[in-house]
Amino acid sequence: MSEPALELVVDGRQRVADGVLALTLRRADGGELPGWEPGAHVDLLLGEGLVRQYSLCSDPADRRRWRIAVLREEAGRGGSAYVHDELSEGAKVRARGPRNNFALHPAARYVFIAGGIGITPILPMAAAAEAAGAEWSLLYGGRTRASMAFTGELTHYGARVTLAPQDESGLLDLAPLLAEPRQDTLVYCCGPGPLLDAVAELCGSRPPGALHVERFEPRATARNGAAHAFEVELARSGRTLTVPADASVLDTVRAAGVEVLYSCTEGTCGTCETEVVEGTPDHRDSLLSEEERRAGETMMICVSRCRGERLVLDL
Structure with a gap:
């Protein structure tokens, strides 16, 4: 199982907030980029086995250019530093995707909540x-106003958008x-x-599927639990x-020579999601919903394990 990587060129760089760099990417051969929908991300292959996922934040109708924005994480694992330091204008980089585990579903009303990047x-x-003519609002928080990216682009939405820098107004209200809760409303x-956990707690009484979240880091409890050996049939x-x-x-x-797609190895990106033919997964990812976990139809093989002694996977 393999997915060819796209050869891209950095078409432009822009500092869009303190510590946040926006890159515009185009195909090296000048062709059209794959289509995508809101919520999609791409995997950037940064060399030496370094693969990182970045959300697309441009116009899906523009098939010539993608835009991503990367927060420099000084205590990170090296991906953001590589992007900031190595991907100058004209530099080449390979990418896989797009992939979408955070798709925008149709609704009459949306509540959007964003923190930082x-x-x-x-x-x-x-x-x-x-x-689409939907009713919607956005509550957007960050440490400071200067640290919040794309605030200028959001101004034309007027009162639909509330900016709430923490140093001015405290934690998001x-x-x-x-x-x-309203039956016609989806929350993204x-x-x-901590922000995602607080939102999930407040949305606990909403119907299944009303809340959609995307995590950049694994949940603190996601990988807890004892581990035992088990068999996997391919x-x-x-x-x-x-x-x-x-x-x-x-x-x-x-290690057995089976080619599989993977990326984050933390259970957050969904690249390694694999169909479960038989057996009960021990889900330790930070991506699947509770309904998907109960169904047990797929699992993230980078972190999840087996509740019993044997799994059969579509590999």
Whole structure:
């Protein structure tokens, strides 16, 4: 299983907030880029096995250019520093995707909530909601006003957008925004883990599927739990492998020479999502909904394991 990488060129660089760099990317051969919808991300292959996911925040109708925005994380794992330091204008970079695990579903009304760099997938969502004539609002917070990207682009939406820098107004006031659930409303939130957890708690009484979140980091509890060895049968080849207690399914199948797509290795991006033919997964990702977990039809093989002794996967 493989996915060819696109050869891209950095067409432009722009500082859009303190520590945030926006890159415009085009195909090296001048052709059209793959289509995408709001919520999609691409994997940038940054060399030396470094793969990072960045949300597309441009206009999906523009098939010539993609835009991403990257916050420099001084304590990160090296991806953001590489983008800021190495991807100068004219530099080449490979990408896979787009992929969308945060799709915007049709609704009469939307509540968008963004924290920091979490504004990136929300930008095209707001534009799509506006174009569809839906009722919508955006609450956007950050440490300071200077740290919040794309605030200028949001001004033409007027009162639909509320900017709430923490140094001016404190933590986001979520309760009034989410106090009265409506059947016609979907909530989309992207940002730091504590923000997503607070929104999820306030949306606990809403019907399944009303809340959609995207995490940039794994949930603190996602990978907890004891690990035991188990067997994985690869349905396409009939091979059976033993997954040790101290290794992931992904590590095990790759060591056996099986080619699989993967990216974050943290259970947040969805690249390694694999169909479960038989068995019960022990879900340890930060992506699937509770309904999807109960269904057990797919699993993220980079972190999730088996509740029993055997899984059969569509590999």
